[in-house]
Amino acid sequence: xxxxxxxxxxxxxxxxxxxxxxxxxxxxxLAAAAVVAFPATSDGGTLALDIARPYxxxxxxxxxxxxxxxxxxxxxxxAYDAGAEAIAARLGAGEDVAYLCEGDPxxxxxxxxxLSRLGARFAIxxxxxxxxxxxxxxxxxxxxAARNEVLKVLPAPLPDDVLRAELAQAPAVxxxxxxxxxxxxxxxxxxxxHAASAIVVxxxxxxxxxxxxxxxxxxxxRPYFSTILAYRGTExxxxxxx
Amino acid sequence: xxxxxxxxxxxxxxxxxxxxxxxxxxxxxLAAAAVVAFPATSDGGTLALDIARPYxxxxxxxxxxxxxxxxxxxxxxxAYDAGAEAIAARLGAGEDVAYLCEGDPxxxxxxxxxLSRLGARFAIxxxxxxxxxxxxxxxxxxxxAARNEVLKVLPAPLPDDVLRAELAQAPAVxxxxxxxxxxxxxxxxxxxxHAASAIVVxxxxxxxxxxxxxxxxxxxxRPYFSTILAYRGTExxxxxxx
Numbered sequence: 143x144x145x146x147x148x149x150x151x152x153x154x155x156x157x158x159x160x161x162x163x164x165x166x167x168x169x170x171x172l173a174a175a176a177v178v179a180f181p182a183t184s185d186g187g188t189l190a191l192d193i194a195r196p197y198x199x200x201x202x203x204x205x206x207x208x209x210x211x212x213x214x215x216x217x218x219x220x221a222y223d224a225g226a227e228a229i230a231a232r233l234g235a236g237e238d239v240a241y242l243c244e245g246d247p248x249x250x251x252x253x254x255x256x257l258s259r260l261g262a263r264f265a266i267x268x269x270x271x272x273x274x275x276x277x278x279x280x281x282x283x284x285x286x287a288a289r290n291e292v293l294k295v296l297p298a299p300l301p302d303d304v305l306r307a308e309l310a311q312a313p314a315v316x317x318x319x320x321x322x323x324x325x326x327x328x329x330x331x332x333x334x335x336h337a338a339s340a341i342v343v344x345x346x347x348x349x350x351x352x353x354x355x356x357x358x359x360x361x362x363x364r365p366y367f368s369t370i371l372a373y374r375g376t377e378x379x380x381x382x383x384x
Numbered sequence: 385x386x387x388x389x390x391x392x393x394x395x396x397x398x399x400x401x402x403x404x405x406x407x408x409x410x411x412x413x414l415a416a417a418a419v420v421a422f423p424a425t426s427d428g429g430t431l432a433l434d435i436a437r438p439y440x441x442x443x444x445x446x447x448x449x450x451x452x453x454x455x456x457x458x459x460x461x462x463a464y465d466a467g468a469e470a471i472a473a474r475l476g477a478g479e480d481v482a483y484l485c486e487g488d489p490x491x492x493x494x495x496x497x498x499l500s501r502l503g504a505r506f507a508i509x510x511x512x513x514x515x516x517x518x519x520x521x522x523x524x525x526x527x528x529a530a531r532n533e534v535l536k537v538l539p540a541p542l543p544d545d546v547l548r549a550e551l552a553q554a555p556a557v558x559x560x561x562x563x564x565x566x567x568x569x570x571x572x573x574x575x576x577x578h579a580a581s582a583i584v585v586x587x588x589x590x591x592x593x594x595x596x597x598x599x600x601x602x603x604x605x606r607p608y609f610s611t612i613l614a615y616r617g618t619e620x621x622x623x624x625x626x
Contacts, residue, residue: 155514155518162408163409163512164408165404165408166403166404166405166406166407166408167402167405169408246514246521246522248518248522248525248527248528249517249528250527250535251527253527254527257527268522268523269405270514270521271514271518272397272488272514273518276490276515277512279488279490279510279512280490280510280512283490285490285492285495285496285499286490286492287492289492289539290539290561292536292538292539292542292550293492294536294537295534295535295536295537296534297531297532299532300532304534307553308534308553311549319532347512
């Protein structure tokens with residue numbers, strides 16, 4: 143599959159927020175990249191670039207892939223079409239491109255949209271990164287799951303009945319993409335016996351990190367860039383009565 | 385909780401195998417550690433140390449925590465008791481200790497056994513690492529899950545009925561701790577429609593990495609240090625008919 147005259151696309155996980163949680167491999171790959179591409183939101187947010195900034199060479203060309211923040215999938219998919227073609231032009235000219243991904247590229251990341259568009263035409267390497275999941279666990283010094291327990295990653299936008307059924311059988315869960323679904327999630331975790339152990343971790347590993355027990359989260363707050371970890375198993379760390 | 389006269393214990397994720405997948409933070413912490421502790425098996429295996437070796441200072445004292453490989457929990461727990469006390473003696477003497485953990489410390493790792501024994505007595509910091517889960521996904525360039533799908537991490541030693549029930553509802557699964565449970569897991573994945581998409585990733589990110597479709601795995605092999613990723617969703621990467 144390698145076409146020597148083409149550049150290579152690296153999908154680079156930059157970790158959860160602290161630049162020092164980037165891997166040595168990610169740092170080396172960035173140092174050698176002619177082009178550094180990254181997702182950008184239409185209001186100017188560039189979280190992945192912000193994380194990697196200390197390791198982006200000043201000589202590298204910066205290539206934002208701007209994704210409109212709409213609930214519909216069409217505009218975002220069109221934006222990935224355009225972004226993929228801009229990256230393809232660079233690769234076709236023989237330049238190596240590093241595409242920055244918050245956390246890990248293949249753990250609920252947008253890198254899949256580039257893989258699906260460019261994977262058949264170019265050499266692509268994925269560099270895994272530290273996820274927000276394990277960063278949140280590290281922040282609260284609590285295991286995600288014990289021994290042979292099931293661990294479930296549950297995206298908050300799923301319907302109530304799906305979440306309720308999954309939670310009913312789960313000792314250890316991580317709720318992701320919480321945002322505007324916070325009230326629903328809190329109610330569901332209460333129904334299924336997970337609320338007492340649940341901890342909200344916002345902006346893990348950054349200067350804005352905040353750790354709050356779900357029970358103490360005030361009703362008029364909404365946690366963004368957060369993960370909720372809950373544990374309803376038999377290990378002592380699940381008991382939050384202290 | 386900080387006691388300035390005591391050393392700090394760092395639980396350091398060293399990633400899945402490639403030393404370059406250690407984080408910058410892990411490398412820095414090792415460079416400053418007076419004592420480097422690590423799990424060892426009774427037959428001399430020291431995987432976490434092998435991974436971190438390029439970054440372990442020659443002046444650091446090495447402190448193995450040797451865990452007997454028995455199915456019973458008693459001997460292993462006694463070994464963690466002894467290991468925790470050996471580490472406590474170093475911390476009590478004011479030395480900083482780094483305990484190396486394969487992958488991430490709190491993703492099914494043994495670090496929890498030190499946390500539970502030492503967490504109330506000493507300052508402990510957890511440095512998250514790249515897990516075998518995302519390393520396996522990177523190795524096969526396939527997302528773990530798409531958009532708002534549930535992702536389940538299923539330890540293979542779980543009983544058949546538990547695994548069958550979880551698999552029945554799961555588009556995206558990762559089977560861990562497969563080892564001697566391989567035949568059972570293959571049969572179960574066949575029952576629940578996951579077998580066609582399932583890929584066995586052994587020794588991810590190391591020179592011994594091997595990627596095999598489950599359907600092509602020969603019956604007399606047994607995959608150790610492996611993760612099986614399966615996807616029964618609607619995205620194109622789940623179709624393995626190519």
